[in-house]
Amino acid sequence: MVSKRNFVSIIILLLIMIFMFMFSVVLKQRLNDYGTNSYAEDMEEVQRFRQEYDALSRKFEQEATIIREADQNPQLRDHRVLFLSNAGNSDVAETVKAWCLYEKHPLMTLSTFKGMEDEELDGLPGIIVVDGLSFNWDQEVNTLYALAANGACVIFARMPSPSVVSKNARLRALTGIKDIYSENIAIDGVRLFPGFFVGNEESYQDSIENEGRQDLDLMIPWYVTGEGSKTYMMGIVNDRTRKSEYLPALVWRFTCGMGKVFCINGEYVTKDTGIGFLTACLADRDSYDLYPVINAQNVVLASYGGFSDENGEALNEIYDQRQIALFRDIVWPSLVSMEEKTGAKMTLMATPQLDYTDNKEPVKGQLIYYLRLLNEGYGEAGISTEQLSSIPLSEKLEKDLSYWRSEALNYALQAAYLEKPEHYTTVKQALPELRTVVVPSQDGMPVSYLDDVVTCQVATSSAMHHTFSEDMDLKAYETALGYSNVVLDMAQVSFPEGQDWADFSRNTSKNLITYWKQFSGFDQTTISESDARIRRFFALDYTDYRADGEIHLHVDHFDQQAFFILKLGVGEIHEVQGAEITDLKHDFYLLHVKEADVVITLKEHKLLIR
């Protein structure tokens, strides 16, 4: 029998507990400013970044001259790049151009050294990228050899054909090729060694756990490299009698006189991910390398359709849930779970309707519901152009925006997912406050300006599958830009084709958790956060040098923050002034620059016992 006194005490305790739980929830809802976009960018700032970027582009055009300026501080590193090719606008040329844009290298192009005086040759850039398949080796190899021997860094974006290499001894001497075992052979896999790309080492070879992931080009010329060479990537041949030093080299470095020669044996630089290869090569040229990166890891939920019940009956048959309930009770919790495991910040590109012909209007309150949840998880919302019906895009946008305004009038819609790039003009007209668009995976630059205001962020992965080439591409993007943009096509959930949500969720979660873990040193961002970083990335310029055990970095057009990757070949970091540093493993470090001038003091190697 409970006494009255105890009964009252229990009741009071229960009330206190109820109040405590309810209070936090109420507070959470009251303080949740979901109706506004916390990542909205200031137009003035956007324009300033663009102006600085334009000024920088003009400066690079001027700097891309043959003779180096006499008043240039010799301590500062020469960032100019010479691209050698007689093929005009090849894929390699496009990649090199993009790479120079990202890494702030003034680019000049030559098709031949013919007719150049010695003085002009001396003034050529210290970094030479050559398309081996589009160059006259019989006539030019001696000049290139002399430039390398005098200290130039030569990167073979593509190797000359094996027949040319086998005939040209000078070319072999330039590239450090000791022997050619075969001009075209099928290898069993590819081995990527640590320290070339940011991230782990990899063995891209078929195995039980890697079934179905092999999609690399395995037909290569078998070059054996000799003394003075360091291999970053090699072919795997399942022949136990072959010692590893004889296995075919795919990417290697050779020291030719005073210069370094990097060779990429394959078509890796013909794709936009070639920027990663070029960056990785250049990073190992010297005792250190510093280059700017975006530092943004995006996860975009494209065409998220949990707002109307347009495919409710079909989904009810599969999941025993109608569409709105499915997205709210099954899909969203799974996404939150994935978000918690990966630390991702989600960008939800909402599509209130995919089919505008079924008269099933979006349900009131759903958008607010998701905006509230997004805001709690530091996410962001945007709009999607994808639809299954065939009404004009402008009409779709009008309907969607009408729904948006009825739900969240003050939310600044700055991001959009374009199902097709050509949707851009229409979207821009409908959404004047648009700052950035996300487009599905396509060839070309992963991040760029679409016009003076809007940036374009290309999907770098769908996370639905992760083949070997996709893994290599991911590493290349992360190395060159510290950037990845995973776009999950949620329209497949609303209108399933083949696989259900369970498969979709399992695959994407597995891939994101497993393969992105090695890049946890980079920041997770929403698409607008990423956009802001891209603008800063494009606008900045920098100079750097190493002297007296210190690495000095000066960032021009510095605004609040910038991100750089430091590859440290020799030495250990003792102290960093003006920046925060994160170890990305294998001698890569991420610098979060907080002041325009950064000084990295290196440790003098002190023995424990001296």
Next chain:
Amino acid sequence: MSMQLLTLLQLLGVAILYILVFLGLPALTFHRKLEDRPVFVRFMAYLTIGNFYVMNLVFLLQLLHISNRVTLILGVALPMLITIAVMNWKEWVKASLVTAGETTHNVMVNTMGFRLLFTRIFQAFWQAVCNTAKALAENISVRWVDWIGTGAILILTCWQYGTNLFRAYGYTASDMLVHNYWINSMNNNDIFVAGIYPFGFHCVIYYLHAVFGIETYIILRVFSLIETVLIHLMLVNIMRLVCRLETMAYVATSIYVALNIWGPGTYTRFFSALPQEYGMIFILPAVCFLILFLRDRWDEDEGREKGLRKESTWMLLLFGMNVSMTFAAHFYDTIALGIFCIALAIGFCKRVFHKGFFLRILAFGVAALVVAVLPMWIAFLSGTPMEGSLRWGISIMQGYKENTYSAPSQLQEGRNEGEKNWEDVPAARKEKYALDASKMSDTLRTGALQSGVTQAIASIHANLENGEQRSGVLQTLLYYLSFYIFMSDSSSAALFFFIIVLLGIGFAVISILQKDTEHGSFMIAAAINVLFYCIIMISKELRIPVLMDRNRCSVYLAYFFVILLGLVLDFIMSLLIGFADSDLFQRVLPGVIGLGLFIVFAFIGMIRKPAYVGAFQKNGAITCVTNILRENPRHSFTILSSNDELRMIENYGYHYESYEFLVDNLGNNASNFLIIPTSKVYIFVEKIPGVYDEPYVGSGGPVSKVSASKPLPVEYGILMYKGERRHIVMSKLYYWAQEFHRLFENEISVYYEDEEFVCYLIEQNVDRPYDMSITYGYNN
């Protein structure tokens, strides 16, 4: 942490562990048995028991191939516990067990709480601490002369022989590498890996290494000081036994340690941890225990005690253990002990040849030798050949050319695969070794070139050349004594020697006439003992078998001469202060006089400065080895160096010899890759190559292109790193590293560098190691 501080910590660690195992555990076991004996006798007894047991335990376990940390610990702990239990069962073990049982019972039935239990344990512990402190304080108040004297000897010995440990980190004797190799092999239960050799010293080092996990090279680096301290303490102990004035034991030992009158050859071996010197520790205890046996047995006979005469038998047993250990450590020590025993037999002839004495001594002596020989005999029966240096020792006795090794142990490193035995080495190469070894001096070192030690030795050798030509055996002896024993180039020093001998004999006669028979007998024995060594020194001239070479003979002669000198000084001093009845006066005055003389000697420059005996390795190399072993997991690295580090890191990493590497390095001409398949490769380059035994034109100069451009001499083993050949190897290696740095700027770094030495570190991918065969301009 500095290397010097680390060396100090290592020294302290090894010393504490040695004292714990070889002194502490026997003391714990037998302290009740020997509690009536003086401290110095107990000290010798415990050390004898500890060493004898451990040596033979290791021999047994090694021959059974079951030697490891567990068996080594159990092999000591179990017999110790059983012995303690048996010996002290009635006294306290039984009572303690009963108390422990009752306490456990009380705790289990809850009649005693844990709080009370811990309080009682703490009280018991605190009581023990208080009792110990009290006993120590009482001991110091009574034995303050011994405490001060022992402290002074320890300080002097550490000053003279310890400072070198902090100046030269490497091995100071070339054969220490071989001993290191042999001890390493014991890790695989492969004792006598290079043939049968007295392994007593190796057993002790191996025990410390295996049980406590200290790297062998660290023990060998610091153990010389422990050895030397013990050798000097034994000198103190024997004189404490035979001197009338206790202070004189310390005065005489101080003369031996600190005065600048001794020839460098008499003490330079003390700077290295070598078996012969370890065996020296047991010579004087054997003599002590023999004297104690003669004393006890005589007393027992006079008392007409019946039965086993336990006390004297104990002393005889300890004598036998020491005889056994001298044989197990080094044959020369047994020879030295044998000579001393003959001298004792003459001095104590009345007692030794008394009924019931001689046969007992002989029986225990023979039994001791059998125990020492047994492991070697078993190994010999199982097909293990004799080690080369034993043949050399025998050849010395057979009168072959002095200092000419027939199979130098130092050169074991240089044998080819398949040449496990000396017989397998081709005759031509044997001749080459013999020629090389003849040039080798145990005391010459690179660094010592700069010290007075080497100059003195050079002077000795120069004078000996003249001495050899002198006629007359006696004159030759005088020169030998002057040059070998005393750092003098005139025969007057030898006259001092003979004066002391004559005084010793004279005082002995007086003592006997004064009915102090034991004192007189020992003085006669000590005098005869040093005279025996005089005969050995000139045995070649006398055309009698040479028992040991003059260099080593001089070590023993100086050591034993100090005993005679101490006895003579003791006799004189006891005459001078004999009138004083005051015990305090008798104890203090000799010390005060000794201290005064010491200060006078210091002022006139007769105090010896600690000698610098250079190591065969650069200090930087040892520093690097220490760090490399700490930083890397086992077998994850390779050290590319001359062969000095090979045995030091044998069980921890891989080693690639510089010479072999340079021979393999064909640059462009190589058809195959030259790879070192570990992720880290450390390259040891001496920027100023050491002078390994053979000075040459340009010795001490830095590596040069001139040397690098010379072809690699076709040599073998350690010979490759001697003389100018080392300079050529290091020069080539240096320029190889420079070229490799040009090719792999980011992949090679300087791990350590000082003025004379540089260590490069190459970090590489083991799945695609670098081709180390590069064209560096000086390829062979």
